[in-house]
Every structure is written in structure tokens, then in C-alpha cells.
Amino acid sequence: MKSYNNKNWKAFRDEVIRLDGGACAVCGRTLADGVILQVHHKQYLQGFKPWEYPSELCETLCKGCHASEHGKIPPKFGWEHIGYDDLGDLTGTCECCGNNIRYVFLVQHEKWGAMEVGEVCCDNLTSTQAASGLMESRRRYARRLKTFIGSIRWKIAASGIHHLVQDKVHIEIVPQNNEFKLRVNNKMGKMMFKTILDAKIKSFELIESGELGDYVKRQNQKYRDYIDKSRFY
Template identity: 60%
Template structure:
């Protein structure tokens, strides 16, 4: 870890952050907003020191997005809804917020275990309205 305190790294790090507009490329947070910005190596190259990478193999991430990228904390982005189930009654529990649910949405992420969540949490994780649109359709059908 000492190499990340060397002048070569600190200079390279600032250059990458500047190239990315001084903000996290995932969530857009900047230092002005209080974000702690870090440089993420998109892939690792054997025999290269951290500052010897081409700029295109590095990206600026805030501390939260960087931790999510490495599977340390649950990622904020990159989730995909892969299925749905109607339990028939509210006997399930959203694994994200703990709410009792009847309609379960299955979401996955390449760097985190799959989750079974409710409509709102599915939309939040996937940054879509897929679950709420599906539930609107189900409610219209049931109202007939």
C-alpha cells in the first residue's frame, strides 16, 4: 500500500480524476459535493505499477462506488431484474428494506449475490420502472 503514497501515484491519480471531469463516472459525485474520489483500475496488468497504466484502463469513482465495484458494499448501479413471482399472499420479505411483499422481483449483479426484492426496491436498484410498470399491469388485470 506504500506505493499509493508515492508522488508518481498521486500525480497519476490527479490526472485521471481531471480527465474524468473531477467527478465519479458512476454517480456523478464530485469533491465540491464532499465526495472522496478514488481511481479504479478496470483491469490489472501484471508487472505494472499503479501509475504505469494507460488512462483508458482507469476511472474515477467515489469511495462508495469504488467499494461497490470491489464487492465490499452493495453496488448502487448495475443491477438487472431477471424474474418475478407472485407468492399469492404477502408472505415474502424484501431483502433490501425488509418490507412484507407478495410480488417478488429477482435482481442480480455481477459483483454481488442475487436479491429478492419488492417493486419499489427493484425499480430503485435497476434504475428503471420495470417493476412498477409490471405491477400497474397486474393491478389493471386484477381490477377487471
């Protein structure tokens, strides 16, 4: 499952709210009054992402005024999932049920506009498992990471180097000036890591993203090219 990023939407929304002076365009209340500010799209533009609208087609409304602007509560069906973000902690609010949320899903509806909701509301509104599927794959990723970090395949050499062999690739975490570097098949990387854990997490990301495999393929190709050349001369 592809994971999205809400950065564009957040930047756009913040800009609209800023242009409106940080207040609801109808009742004038602000965050300081304890309201949730939302961005309302005054008309629907087919094929536009919520952040691609000209800002003059948008206005800041508090949650209450936004609901009455649309006549009532948001439609229950027909939503499309278009974005995802991890806030790092429970600082988000589901615009559908009001729950505090950490994982934010951006959904849009042709008769309403965009709304940030939690996992359960996203699944319900889109009649899909887009959100729960994404969360499940995140949980599986976290479990694999934990297994990798704690793996007994990691050995510690007398030199203090932590190392393991993964898919015939030799990964070493080499201490250097109180920090650590990654060495892959005897080639030292440039990145510095504060802790061994950071270095292990990075190795895992490189393995999972396929970058490590690609890197080794390139190294092997370089070596083959070198052999071919030396044969030619």
C-alpha cells in the first residue's frame, strides 16, 4: 500500500487560515476560542486535489459554521482517500467523530471538500480498507524492524564493531569518534549515527527499500566492468 503525504495540504490549509487572519469567516472565532478551524472549498473543481484550488475559492470556517454551511453533517459515503500523515502523537482531531488522532487520513468528497479523519472514519467514509490496510502494513513493518534490531545474527567483534550478514551482504556498524558509520561489503558510508540503534534502523530501511540490494548490484557491476577492462588490455 502506497503511503501518502499531507505536506501539500497542510501548507495550503495553513496559508488559507493565515490569509483569513486565523479566524472563522462567519463567526470570527479563532483557535484561542477553542474551535477547530477548517478550510471550506466554496465550489468543487473536478480533478483538483484540495490543495490545488486557488485560495480565493477557499475560506476558513470553524467546525460548527462549516457544518451549517453544508446544511448539516458531512456525507457518510462517497469519500476518496487521498492523503496520510503521522503527527507523531495524539495532537490531531478527527473532523468526523472528534477523537484525538495521531495518524491522519485526508479524504475528499465532491459535495463537501476535504476533511482530516482517523483510521476508522476513513475506512467507513471511503467504504474501503485503505486506512486500516495502511496501518496494518505499518504495524507489520514495525514488527519486522524490532525483529531485525534484536536479531541474534548481529555479532559484536572485539573491535566494537556490530556486524551481520543479510542476503550475502556484510553490514558493519563501525565506531568512529563516539559516533558510528555503516560499512557495507567493506565500503565505508558517509552518514554518521549517534547510536548503534540509529545505525541499525538505517540498515533496516536500506534493506526494506531495496536500496541496499541496488547498491550491491552496482558494486558488483563495477567490479565486472573492471575485470572486463583488465581482460581487454
